[in-house]
Amino acid sequence: MSILKADHLTIRFGGLTAVSDFYLDLEEGELVGLIGPNGAGKTTVFNMITGVYHPTQGEIYFRDQKITRQSVDKITALGIARTFQNIRLFANLSVIENVMIACHLRIKSSVLSAAFGLPSYLQEENYIREEAEKLLKEVKLENFKNYVAGGLPYGEQRKLEIARALATHPKLLLLDEPAAGMNPQETKELMAFILEIQEKYKLTIILIEHDMKVVMGICKRILVLDYGKTIAEGNPEEIQHNPEVIKAYLGVEANYA
Amino acid sequence: MKGKKKDYLLLKIATIFLVILFLFIAQRSFDAYILRILNLSGIYVILGVSLNLINGFTGQFSLGHAGFMAIGAYASALLYMSPELKEVNYFIAPLIWPFSVIQVPFVFSLIFAGLLSAGVGFLVGAPCLRLKGDYLAIVTFGFSEIIRVLFNNLQSITNGPLGLKGLPTYTNLWWSWGIAIFTIWFIKNLVNSSYGRALKSIREDEVAAEAMGVNLFYHKVLSFVVGAFFAGIGGALLGSLLMTIDPNSFGFAMTFQIIIIVIVGGLGSIAGSVIVGILFAILMEVLRAVESPMNILGLKIPGIPGMRMLIFSILLMIVVLFFQQGLMGTREWSWEWLHHKLTRTKKELEEGS
Numbered sequence: 001m002s003i004l005k006a007d008h009l010t011i012r013f014g015g016l017t018a019v020s021d022f023y024l025d026l027e028e029g030e031l032v033g034l035i036g037p038n039g040a041g042k043t044t045v046f047n048m049i050t051g052v053y054h055p056t057q058g059e060i061y062f063r064d065q066k067i068t069r070q071s072v073d074k075i076t077a078l079g080i081a082r083t084f085q086n087i088r089l090f091a092n093l094s095v096i097e098n099v100m101i102a103c104h105l106r107i108k109s110s111v112l113s114a115a116f117g118l119p120s121y122l123q124e125e126n127y128i129r130e131e132a133e134k135l136l137k138e139v140k141l142e143n144f145k146n147y148v149a150g151g152l153p154y155g156e157q158r159k160l161e162i163a164r165a166l167a168t169h170p171k172l173l174l175l176d177e178p179a180a181g182m183n184p185q186e187t188k189e190l191m192a193f194i195l196e197i198q199e200k201y202k203l204t205i206i207l208i209e210h211d212m213k214v215v216m217g218i219c220k221r222i223l224v225l226d227y228g229k230t231i232a233e234g235n236p237e238e239i240q241h242n243p244e245v246i247k248a249y250l251g252v253e254a255n256y257a
Numbered sequence: 258m259k260g261k262k263k264d265y266l267l268l269k270i271a272t273i274f275l276v277i278l279f280l281f282i283a284q285r286s287f288d289a290y291i292l293r294i295l296n297l298s299g300i301y302v303i304l305g306v307s308l309n310l311i312n313g314f315t316g317q318f319s320l321g322h323a324g325f326m327a328i329g330a331y332a333s334a335l336l337y338m339s340p341e342l343k344e345v346n347y348f349i350a351p352l353i354w355p356f357s358v359i360q361v362p363f364v365f366s367l368i369f370a371g372l373l374s375a376g377v378g379f380l381v382g383a384p385c386l387r388l389k390g391d392y393l394a395i396v397t398f399g400f401s402e403i404i405r406v407l408f409n410n411l412q413s414i415t416n417g418p419l420g421l422k423g424l425p426t427y428t429n430l431w432w433s434w435g436i437a438i439f440t441i442w443f444i445k446n447l448v449n450s451s452y453g454r455a456l457k458s459i460r461e462d463e464v465a466a467e468a469m470g471v472n473l474f475y476h477k478v479l480s481f482v483v484g485a486f487f488a489g490i491g492g493a494l495l496g497s498l499l500m501t502i503d504p505n506s507f508g509f510a511m512t513f514q515i516i517i518i519v520i521v522g523g524l525g526s527i528a529g530s531v532i533v534g535i536l537f538a539i540l541m542e543v544l545r546a547v548e549s550p551m552n553i554l555g556l557k558i559p560g561i562p563g564m565r566m567l568i569f570s571i572l573l574m575i576v577v578l579f580f581q582q583g584l585m586g587t588r589e590w591s592w593e594w595l596h597h598k599l600t601r602t603k604k605e606l607e608e609g610s
Binding site: 052071072076077081084089090091092093097101102103105107111114115117124128164165167168 | 443444446447450451452454457458461462464465466467468469470471472473479587
């Protein structure tokens with residue numbers, strides 16, 4: 001079943017076409033890599049899917065429901081969560097609060113029952129606290145739960161961002177350069193972790209990544225963007241040998257003959 | 258853990274009992290001057306804590322508090338004044354029906370003042386909260402000025418610049434501090450709840466908050482409306498305490514005073530707003546001394562009205578320069594802390610003896 005369909009998305013900022021004619025039909029359970037040189041429009045694609053930008057042309061369907069001009073929080077509530085390229089944690093709040101905020105969209109009690117501390121609300125509060133603790137255990141941050149999020153080491157912050165995204169109960173997870181700034185050991189752990197959560201939460205994942213080891217290692221299908229255009233699509237093997245991709249990354253081969 | 262919980266409960270009951278005892282004794286035996294300061298400090302606490310919800314916890318810098326206070330003060334006064342008193346006050350243009358004939362008990366006028374102010378808060382907040390930072394500050398300041406100008410000109414409703422005089426003083430310690438304690442309790446509960454965490458996430462990073470499913474518009478308007486509700490009630494209490502209100506007393510200086518309380522106390526600290534709110538009311542009286550003529554070493558200094566605000570401005574600058582987080586930062590006073598302090602001193606005493 002198709003979980004996400006990006007139907008020929010084009011977005012222009014003034015005279016600049018950041019992404020043109022982007023097409024993606026994502027099956028449930030897929031792990032797709034999105035690669036391309038800097039400024040190719042990868043993050044812009046994420047921003048269109050999550051509703052931060054509205055495409056100039058084209059439509060986006062999530063589980064056959066049109067989400068093109070929905071607001072960001074509604075799209076998140078439908079089941080699309082993301083992490084950010086430049087970490088965007090709630091830096092002055094505690095680690096567990098960061099995760100609990102992402103559970104807020106499931107709170108059913110009204111503001112007044114929360115402010116008056118009625119039992120119905122307190123029950124929900126307990127429930128999301130337990131859930132947040134469970135998620136933190138999963139990313140091995142349970143010992144840091146009362147620490148200020150901004151004080152965590154870089155790699156832990158990335159993991160916390162993923163835990164926070166998982167707390168929204170996504171069906172589709174968009175990871176924007178999760179391995180950026182990680183050392184080879186951390187990267188290896190991250191790859192295992194991504195496969196693990198995909199299995200456990202039955203996630204469909206789109207991954208933007210510059211580290212080719214990660215992309216080639218865990219993605220079954222890869223899309224290559226350059227100057228906003230999709231220049232190649234296929235499995236890692238095909239991508240590695242695609243002349244268009246090599247050209248985009250390394251430039252045109254000079255002819256010395 | 259169980260024993261601690263029981264201790265906390267005992268502490269809470271003891272504190273509530275002490276506060277009630279203090280209010281009872283104060284209301285009965287303190288003289289009018291001290292009572293007035295205590296009442297004012299209760300009102301400043303209400304105003305400071307409610308503005309802190311908007312500016313400190315949600316991070317939306319509003320300068321409109323005086324506008325909401327004006328709405329609350331006038332709305333309640335129009336309801337609790339007796340028809341005869343209204344007739345005396347409105348001698349230029351008579352008050353329009355139905356306000357000219359109705360009179361309701363103080364408590365209902367307070368609730369109405371809060372609700373009306375909250376309603377206006379919604380109408381103003383809905384369009385304004387699309388703006389951020391300085392722009393929001395300017396627009397909310399504009400709102401407050403519009404209210405002031407409007408009230409100066411709606412002669413047959415507000416009596417214009419003449420204001421309302423001879424208001425009955427219903428405000429006493431029970432009202433001012435009762436409502437102050439309710440405000441503290443309500444807003445503390447709110448900011449510690451899931452909704453409060455959502456508000457703080459907006460302060461931290463709007464983009465991330467929205468991506469985590471927080472409805473920005475709903476939560477910003479929520480904090481604005483709750484803040485406006487308590488500002489309206491605070492304004493109503495203030496009107497009945499001072500016995501006279503006029504539109505110009507709810508000008509920028511009024512908002513500025515509340516801003517001082519919030520910033521000096523610490524954006525995002527209820528305890529800070531409470532402490533500085535009380536200190537502010539006391540200092541406003543103590544510093545009257547600097548406005549009276551002085552004779553220092555044979556040097557005659559004439560009284561300069563407004564010197565107090567100058568001192569407050571300097572204090573504010575010192576805080577902004579050296580204590581950027583305010584006196585309390587985002588720290589809070591908690592029962593755990595009090596319990597810790599008390600048990601520690603007890604232990605120390607035992608060891609000492």
